[in-house]
Every structure is written in C-alpha cells, then in structure tokens.
Amino acid sequence: MVLFLFVISRYEHNETYESKFGDLAEIFTNCRAELCSLYFVYFKEIHKIFELEESFYDNIIYTIWLLFIREALLSLKHYNKEKKEWRLPSQSYLWMILNFLLKNATNEQDIMNLHVNEEKRSYKISVNRYSLNLILKVQQFCATDKKCFQKC
Amino acid sequence: MLSKMLVPIHIWRSTGDFINAKEFYNEYSTVDESYIKIHDYIIEDSISIRRSLQHNVILSENGSITVKKYSASFEGIIESFIDRYIKNFQSLPM
Numbered sequence: 133m134v135l136f137l138f139v140i141s142r143y144e145h146n147e148t149y150e151s152k153f154g155d156l157a158e159i160f161t162n163c164r165a166e167l168c169s170l171y172f173v174y175f176k177e178i179h180k181i182f183e184l185e186e187s188f189y190d191n192i193i194y195t196i197w198l199l200f201i202r203e204a205l206l207s208l209k210h211y212n213k214e215k216k217e218w219r220l221p222s223q224s225y226l227w228m229i230l231n232f233l234l235k236n237a238t239n240e241q242d243i244m245n246l247h248v249n250e251e252k253r254s255y256k257i258s259v260n261r262y263s264l265n266l267i268l269k270v271q272q273f274c275a276t277d278k279k280c281f282q283k284c
Numbered sequence: 285m286l287s288k289m290l291v292p293i294h295i296w297r298s299t300g301d302f303i304n305a306k307e308f309y310n311e312y313s314t315v316d317e318s319y320i321k322i323h324d325y326i327i328e329d330s331i332s333i334r335r336s337l338q339h340n341v342i343l344s345e346n347g348s349i350t351v352k353k354y355s356a357s358f359e360g361i362i363e364s365f366i367d368r369y370i371k372n373f374q375s376l377p378m
Contacts, residue, residue: 143300152300156309160293167290208323209330211315218313228312232289235312248321254329255322 162225204230
C-alpha cells in the first residue's frame with residue numbers, strides 16, 4: 133500500500149479546523165477516533181492495560197468488530213433514502229468507515245457476510261475471524277516489505 | 285486498510301484540505317441500493333429514544349418538603365421541566 137498525497141492547501145490566518153470544515157469537522161473527528169480505536173484493538177499492550185487475559189484477545193477483537201459492524205448498519209436509520217442524504221450527518225461516520233472497508237477490500241466477504249431474510253424481514257451479520265486478523269496483518273506486512281507494495 | 289483511510293483524513297485535517305475531504309465524504313457517505321433494503325428493516329425494528337420523567341421536590345415556606353408528581357406523558361415531562369427551571373425562565377428578558 134503506497135499513499136501519494138500532495139499538500140495543496142494550508143490554514144490561512146485566523147482559520148481553524150472548525151471554521152474551514154464546518155459540518156464535516158465533527159464527522160471527521162469521530163471518524164479518526166473510531167479508526168484509531170479499531171486500530172489499537174490489535175495491540176497486546178492495550179489489552180494489558182485493561183488487565184485482560186491473553187486467551188481472550190481473539191474473542192475481544194472479534195466482538196469489537198461485530199459490534200462495530202452492527203452499529204454501523206444501525207446508524208443507517210439516520211439516512212433518508214428518499215432525499216438520499218443523512219438526516220443527522222454527524223452519525224454518518226460509522227457507515228463511512230464500513231463503506232470504505234467494503235469498497236476497498238479485495239473481497240467483500242473478508243469484512244462481513246450479510247444474510248438477508250426477506251420472509252422474516254430481518255438480517256444476520258457474520259464475520260470471518262481469520263480475515264479480521266488479515267486486515268491488520270496485510271497492513272503491517274506492506275509497511276515493512278517493499279516487495280509487497282505492488283501486491284497491495 | 286484502516287490506515288489507508290486514517291492517514292488521508294489526518295493529512296486533510298492538518299493541511300485544511302476541505303476540497304478532498306468533502307469529495308471523500310460524498311463518495312463514502314452514500315448508501316448503495318443493496319443496503320437500502322436493510323435500511324427498511326432497521327427502521328421497522330428501531331426503538332424510539334427513551335425519555336425520562338423526573339418528579340420535583342418542593343420546599344415550602346414552613347419548611348415541609350413535598351413531592352410533586354407528573355403524568356407519564358410528554359405533557360408531564362414539559363411540566364416537570366418548567367417547574368424545575370422556572371427561576372431560569374423568569375430571569376430571561378421577555
């Protein structure tokens with residue numbers, strides 16, 4: 133994974149993050165916080181702070197992802213499908229993260245499987261434990277191995 | 285993959301790059317047709333937000349304390365708020 137980002141703007145005098153980004157400021161702040169928390173889930177040092185047993189680590193990662201996906205789908209209730217806009221834009225950050233992961237994953241099933249039951253008008257989410265670990269492993273691998281850049 | 289999203293967001297924030305941030309938001313905040321169906325099920329299942337009704341305790345001039353109760357309805361909640369914050373309302377310029 134290689135990121136090419138060019139700096140094309142800067143803050144002028146008297147400009148702040150809130151004044152420049154307006155409504156988007158809160159969304160991106162929430163996005164950053166949520167992404168950081170999902171990222172830190174994979175660090176054993178963080179689990180140690182909360183005095184959690186090592187045997188539970190995998191279960192914790194799994195549960196947090198499952199809860200995150202559920203919350204992201206539930207946040208869709210703030211979306212107005214007729215107007216195609218968010219009634220509460222500040223609540224769109226969870227969906228943004230999930231949507232980003234789904235669109236950028238090599239295989240959508242790596243992130244989650246969605247089983248829709250039309251008769252019962254319900255849905256079921258299932259998450260593959262192996263692919264959850266893959267999300268971070270690919271990332272670490274790419275950061276350390278130059279040969280892998282092209283593959284990702 | 286998480287950093288693929290986190291790093292640009294951080295750079296946009298640091299450099300005040302509203303144009304790219306807005307573009308990113310417009311792209312990923314949209315809901316695809318395949319998820320609109322789930323959207324309907326979520327709306328059907330959603331539980332309305334819980335409201336709490338608080339009774340008020342009134343201290344009378346002779347020192348006795350009485351509890352004022354309200355009906356469990358929206359009217360009750362409004363009455364409870366008015367009684368609780370009546371002093372704040374009175375100080376406001378009309």
